[in-house]
Amino acid sequence: MSDGQPLVVGIDVGGTKVLAVETDREGRVLRTARGETPGRLVDASLVEDVLSAALAEVADGRPVSAVGLAAAGFVDAAGERVRFAPHLPWRDDAVRARLADRWGTTVALDNDANCVARAEASYGAAQGVASALVVTLGTGIGGAIVLDGVVLRGHNGMAGEFGHMQVVPDGQPCECGRRGCWEQYCSGNELVRIVRGELGRMPTILDELCDGDPARLTGPMVSLAAEQGDLLARRAFGSVGDWLGVGVANLVAAFDPEAVVVGGGVSAAGDRLLDPARSALTRALVGSGHRDVPPLVRARFGPEAGAVGAADLARSLL
Amino acid sequence: MSDGQPLVVGIDVGGTKVLAVETDREGRVLRTARGETPGRLVDASLVEDVLSAALAEVADGRPVSAVGLAAAGFVDAAGERVRFAPHLPWRDDAVRARLADRWGTTVALDNDANCVARAEASYGAAQGVASALVVTLGTGIGGAIVLDGVVLRGHNGMAGEFGHMQVVPDGQPCECGRRGCWEQYCSGNELVRIVRGELGRMPTILDELCDGDPARLTGPMVSLAAEQGDLLARRAFGSVGDWLGVGVANLVAAFDPEAVVVGGGVSAAGDRLLDPARSALTRALVGSGHRDVPPLVRARFGPEAGAVGAADLARSLL
Numbered sequence: 001m002s003d004g005q006p007l008v009v010g011i012d013v014g015g016t017k018v019l020a021v022e023t024d025r026e027g028r029v030l031r032t033a034r035g036e037t038p039g040r041l042v043d044a045s046l047v048e049d050v051l052s053a054a055l056a057e058v059a060d061g062r063p064v065s066a067v068g069l070a071a072a073g074f075v076d077a078a079g080e081r082v083r084f085a086p087h088l089p090w091r092d093d094a095v096r097a098r099l100a101d102r103w104g105t106t107v108a109l110d111n112d113a114n115c116v117a118r119a120e121a122s123y124g125a126a127q128g129v130a131s132a133l134v135v136t137l138g139t140g141i142g143g144a145i146v147l148d149g150v151v152l153r154g155h156n157g158m159a160g161e162f163g164h165m166q167v168v169p170d171g172q173p174c175e176c177g178r179r180g181c182w183e184q185y186c187s188g189n190e191l192v193r194i195v196r197g198e199l200g201r202m203p204t205i206l207d208e209l210c211d212g213d214p215a216r217l218t219g220p221m222v223s224l225a226a227e228q229g230d231l232l233a234r235r236a237f238g239s240v241g242d243w244l245g246v247g248v249a250n251l252v253a254a255f256d257p258e259a260v261v262v263g264g265g266v267s268a269a270g271d272r273l274l275d276p277a278r279s280a281l282t283r284a285l286v287g288s289g290h291r292d293v294p295p296l297v298r299a300r301f302g303p304e305a306g307a308v309g310a311a312d313l314a315r316s317l318l
Numbered sequence: 319m320s321d322g323q324p325l326v327v328g329i330d331v332g333g334t335k336v337l338a339v340e341t342d343r344e345g346r347v348l349r350t351a352r353g354e355t356p357g358r359l360v361d362a363s364l365v366e367d368v369l370s371a372a373l374a375e376v377a378d379g380r381p382v383s384a385v386g387l388a389a390a391g392f393v394d395a396a397g398e399r400v401r402f403a404p405h406l407p408w409r410d411d412a413v414r415a416r417l418a419d420r421w422g423t424t425v426a427l428d429n430d431a432n433c434v435a436r437a438e439a440s441y442g443a444a445q446g447v448a449s450a451l452v453v454t455l456g457t458g459i460g461g462a463i464v465l466d467g468v469v470l471r472g473h474n475g476m477a478g479e480f481g482h483m484q485v486v487p488d489g490q491p492c493e494c495g496r497r498g499c500w501e502q503y504c505s506g507n508e509l510v511r512i513v514r515g516e517l518g519r520m521p522t523i524l525d526e527l528c529d530g531d532p533a534r535l536t537g538p539m540v541s542l543a544a545e546q547g548d549l550l551a552r553r554a555f556g557s558v559g560d561w562l563g564v565g566v567a568n569l570v571a572a573f574d575p576e577a578v579v580v581g582g583g584v585s586a587a588g589d590r591l592l593d594p595a596r597s598a599l600t601r602a603l604v605g606s607g608h609r610d611v612p613p614l615v616r617a618r619f620g621p622e623a624g625a626v627g628a629a630d631l632a633r634s635l636l
Contacts, residue, residue, distance in 0.1 A: 074605050074608060074609070083605065083608040083609070084605045084607075084608040092608065130473070131472070131473060143572070145572070145573070147465075147470075152465075152573075153574075154449070154573060154574025154575070155448070155449060155574050155575060155576045155610065155612065156574050156609040156610055157574070158571075158574045158605065158609055159572065159573055159574040160572065160574075161571045161572070161574075161604055161605070162571065162572055164571050164604035164605075165568040165571050165572065166485070166564060166567070166568060166602060167484070167485070167487070168486075168487060169485070169486060169564075176604050176605070178602065178604065181604070246484060246487075249484070250483040250484060250568075251572065253476075253479045253480065253482050253483050254461070254463075254477065254478065254479070254480055254483060254569065254572065255463070255470075255472060255477055256471075256472025256473050256474050256475070256476045256477040256478075256479075257472070257473060258473045284484060284496065286479055286482030286494050286496065286499070287392050287401065287402045287476065287479070287482075287494070289402075290392060290401040290402040290410065291392070291401070291474040291476055292473065292474055294473065
């Protein structure tokens with residue numbers, strides 16, 4: 001507030017991480033704070049405590065004008081309730097009003113992938129594109145459809161739940177209660193699962209990164225190892241990237257968008273993820289020799305896109 | 319022309335059948351003619367001869383004002399060329415202009431499923447619906463997305479190619495050159511394949527219907543047998559219906575539409591197809607206990623929808 005601008009904060013709450021950002025009117029990130037999501041089997045108030053701490057850290061004593069919340073789950077079309085969230089404890093829960101009470105400020109709520117799409121359509125990789133698909137890879141997969149700059153919400157406010165499209169009949173069990181969902185083959189969770197299954201079978205710096213305890217492996221460790229040339233970590237990105245391209249090919253067959261934007265935490269790996277995905281997209285897309293195959297581009301805001309879009313949503317209410 | 323109305327004809331050319339219809343301004347079918355598609359491995363002119371014969375039969379000597387062509391394949395966004403058609407001989411072929419020359423009349427061209435969607439949005443099951451998915455089951459699967467009454471064409475004019483979404487990794491080979499496409503598990507072709515594989519292993523009236531020659535089995539024979547209570551035929555519809563529901567659940571996860579309309583030749587089976595599909599949709603759709611599951615309804619125009627929509631498209635040019 002020192003420069004007379006209202007303080008607007010966006011908070012992205014994913015399955016493992018919380019990220020709060022202060023942005024300006026052009027979507028630039030001014031401050032950030034981070035936290036860890038306590039998980040889906042705890043009381044919702046524990047998650048909300050983490051959000052409050054991140055908000056307080058960003059605000060640093062300044063009065064907050066509006067907060068946008070990007071939640072990894074189904075948010076109703078009115079933006080009031082989290083209806084269902086495979087990785088979070090909220091169930092048909094009026095989260096927006098409760099947090100507005102708790103924080104004493106304007107709060108806006110939307111699905112995290114819709115927020116990513118909002119950020120990318122307003123300031124980023126989907127700006128000026130007539131039709132775009134946004135796919136976010138984090139703990140799971142989220143997504144959004146953008147037509148002429150507007151996020152398609154769907155009849156229940158649930159459009160874009162790409163991660164729970166079934167890609168393998170009777171496949172891996174999913175937190176949603178079904179089997180073979182795309183996010184079981186293409187997500188931060190799957191990166192970890194792939195390397196965990198191979199630890200001790202081949203030389204890898206991941207042994208060291210997790211202090212010899214496979215249970216302590218995380219997605220960012222796999223990213224770090226891949227950056228340093230670790231073969232096992234790179235193989236995991238190859239597999240997840242391949243599944244990314246196959247699933248995107250399915251979505252492109254259905255929508256035929258001008259561009260596909262990939263965001264979420266895993267997208268920080270950039271071309272290590274996107275190159276195998278591009279190969280798989282061209283291979284798996286029907287009629288790829290007879291059409292423009294859409295460019296597969298990284299979200300401009302990378303892992304911060306959800307929080308930036310949530311802040312943009314909150315700012316629109318001022 | 320006897321009542322002073324222009325004669326407008328819609329022709330649906332699918333992988334096995336050609337249907338020509340004369341419609342009036344309200345989409346009512348006045349006359350029909352049928353033919354058989356010679357297949358994808360013949361010269362394109364043979365297919366066009368069949369279209370000409372069906373057109374001549376409907377016209378019955380009257381002058382034709384406009385013809386709409388609904389083609390089972392990828393049609394470019396301009397409606398000029400068939401770019402790729404797994405079940406037909408056209409390849410990057412300027413079909414519209416050639417047939418306009420041959421017939422000496424106005425010709426309009428679109429993808430068959432887009433035509434089904436146009437008919438259903440204008441006069442049928444998708445009328446007045448904010449967002450609808452249209453899935454057509456014939457030799458293969460076609461589809462279309464309708465938002466506020468308008469068919470979403472996509473960047474290349476190829477939106478709605480649902481049949482080539484991969485549902486089984488390394489699954490059944492598909493005419494498109496890939497494997498595991500949805501239409502390999504859910505189509506008229508698959509109905510026939512299922513019963514063909516079981517002939518001689520269980521008692522069925524299909525033995526008689528195909529004169530003991532499995533090569534002569536057709537989708538309509540399976541429909542007829544199922545109507546008469548044949549267990550094998552009913553099992554085939556159960557399997558295809560189940561796969562219909564699973565694939566529709568994937569599309570509903572992505573789009574969250576208000577309604578799903580099922581057309582194409584196989585939809586003539588009605589609830590024999592749609593009941594197992596509804597069960598599978600509810601089972602396979604993520605968050606189905608926390609949302610409205612969209613109604614799965616039969617296209618009003620049934621197997622005639624593509625031809626009716628093509629006629630409507632042609633009429634819009636007069």
